[in-house]
Amino acid sequence: MGQPAKKTESQKKLIDLNDELENYFSNTTIPQLFVDANLILRKFTPPAMTHFKLDPAGIGRHIDELSSNIRFPTIIENIKEVIGSSKDLEKDIQTTDRKWYQMNILPYIIRKENRTNGVIITFIDINDRVEVLQEYEKLNKTYENIIYSISHDIKGPLSNMKSLIGLLKATSGSEENTQELLSLLSLSLDNLRRTVAELSDIKDSDTNFAREAERVNFGNLIEDAQLALTDKIHKTGAQVRCELKETEINLSRKNVRSIIYNLLSNAIKYRAPDRAPAICITTEKAGTYTLLSVSDNGRGIEEGMQEAIFERYTRLRKDVKGTGLGLFIVKRMVEDTGGKIKVESTLGKGTCFKVYLKGQQ
Incomplete structure (x- = not known):
């Protein structure tokens, strides 16, 4: 072998x-x-x-x-x-x-x-790496939202204060009238300070603009918005009606306040030239959402522009002052917390914004 x-x-x-x-x-x-x-x-x-x-x-x-x-x-x-x-x-x-x-x-x-x-x-x-990048993206969106909101939301209270100061200078009425104007001016100043404090309340750990959810009352926030818009409501003769079937939601107070303020401001701003604004604000349950609706009898939006209004810097009317940021801010805030926003409008008759808010745990 x-x-x-x-x-x-x-x-x-x-x-x-x-x-x-x-x-x-x-x-x-x-x-x-x-x-x-x-x-x-x-x-x-x-x-x-x-x-x-x-x-x-x-x-x-x-x-x-x-x-x-x-x-x-x-x-x-x-x-x-x-x-x-x-x-x-x-x-x-x-x-x-x-x-x-x-x-x-x-x-x-x-x-x-x-x-x-x-x-x-x-x-x-690379899961950890991707998660870190996503957190930085959220943080970047946070600061963008803050910049847009501060530049946009404080204009109403400032305009209101300017008008009240003008009335004080021009008034020759009784001390009672003067005290009433001073009281309104003081409330506007408090509202402005609260707005700035809320919008700039950012800590190092923040990664989401809707960071702190809390139980907020729709009625209180609508009153805040009306106070900030007192001058515009008075000048236009606007009537604001509320039907609140859902009175509270667990969300960021600063976001809900800004959403209501922007939609109410637009309803007054884009009023029809031949009639006073009639605005209705409602809340109700809609499946897993809380539906906030703001409808008006204003100019309306032509069908081809109803999606474009949510884009940054979009302005439909050159004769109306604005930055084109309001609805862009609203849409981002709503979607960042899992909600959605829709618009229904008829040119010459009015518009209804439907905001589907997702309450946070």
């Missing part, structure tokens, strides 16, 4: 290299797949089982036949792209459980033949 042939040095090196690769693939904590040029799975690391539901029976099967919880419909095309170009490809992907990974598809090149014979697909957990 003959002696078995001795292994050559190159064969030993190949066996050692294969053992090292097997050891690496068995012990690495990184999910990896090795797919050949025919898109057949040749090897995988144990962590890859989490994403592809793999077992040893998956070896030798086409990559398209494997179950996967990765939201990445173009993976086949991208593997072919890397094999064809021999260039790395990197993409951020999300699994069905909403975890984020950086997926690298690397060409497996046979150096002697200078060709790509497959790819190695590596998944790197």
